[in-house]
Amino acid sequence: MQHQLSWQYDEFKQVGRDYNSQAEVEVYDSSHADFRDIAAESERVLDLLRIETTDTLIDFGAGTGIFAMQAARRCSQVYAVDVSETMLDLASAKAVRAGISNIEFHHAGFLTYQHSGETVDAIVTTFAFHHLPDFWKGIAMNRMNEMLKTGGQLYIHDVIMETTDALANINAFIQKQEAAGGDFLREDAEGHFRDEYSTYDWVMDGLLWRSGFTIESKQIDGGVIGTYLCTKK
Numbered sequence: 001m002q003h004q005l006s007w008q009y010d011e012f013k014q015v016g017r018d019y020n021s022q023a024e025v026e027v028y029d030s031s032h033a034d035f036r037d038i039a040a041e042s043e044r045v046l047d048l049l050r051i052e053t054t055d056t057l058i059d060f061g062a063g064t065g066i067f068a069m070q071a072a073r074r075c076s077q078v079y080a081v082d083v084s085e086t087m088l089d090l091a092s093a094k095a096v097r098a099g100i101s102n103i104e105f106h107h108a109g110f111l112t113y114q115h116s117g118e119t120v121d122a123i124v125t126t127f128a129f130h131h132l133p134d135f136w137k138g139i140a141m142n143r144m145n146e147m148l149k150t151g152g153q154l155y156i157h158d159v160i161m162e163t164t165d166a167l168a169n170i171n172a173f174i175q176k177q178e179a180a181g182g183d184f185l186r187e188d189a190e191g192h193f194r195d196e197y198s199t200y201d202w203v204m205d206g207l208l209w210r211s212g213f214t215i216e217s218k219q220i221d222g223g224v225i226g227t228y229l230c231t232k233k
């Protein structure tokens, strides 16, 4: 995948967990099952977006493909985008086994994916946006805005912090993850704050607004897990 700028952020470089690693990808679904039900989560997101059978949708950071497959069953076309070929291989194999043929898999990311189809009805990204530093989040939001129809929806779910009691909330979150999944999830949570680019909610608010989005709803659970539903102005 070519970069348009010689100084462009290399989004293919793994930060935090190495999702190019086969071992890492193989344990992804079972380790995340310790603290979330991705299939149920996916249905709730699709309900919230009021996805219809004629809709099209992009999933950025599609990972093991659970959301993309659920979405594909309820809409006309899904574009599943991920910088990890290992993730894409697993997700596409799962889709073939499930007899799902309306997902296009793309080895690309927020900064490099070139959407050649019509503008889409919705873009979803869960636990992937924190891989980009804040400046590049702004660039990515502008790119996503261009890929959406007017009135199209953007759903973001990720580690996003409130300023008040940030350190205490982060410590409480890390302890909660450890209680749910032992050392693996404690290290995973610690890595978010030490090595990755989880950001403040007010940074997200400003970036979204300046990128042409209206924030329809926003929730920050425990001061640490953010969910945004936005529409393209």
Ligand SMILES: C[S@@+](CC[C@H](N)C(=O)[O-])C[C@H]1O[C@@H](n2cnc3c(N)ncnc32)[C@H](O)[C@@H]1O
Binding pocket: 011, 012, 019, 032, 038, 060, 061, 062, 063, 064, 081, 082, 083, 084, 087, 108, 109, 110, 111, 125, 126, 127, 128, 131, 132
């Ligand atoms: C923690 S997983 C989340 C997977 C899935 N969305 C979920 O909710 O379980 C993060 C995924 O984002 C991908 N990723 C990292 N940086 C990315 C980027 N710049 N653009 C697109 N995907 C990216 C990783 O390869 C990985 O598959």
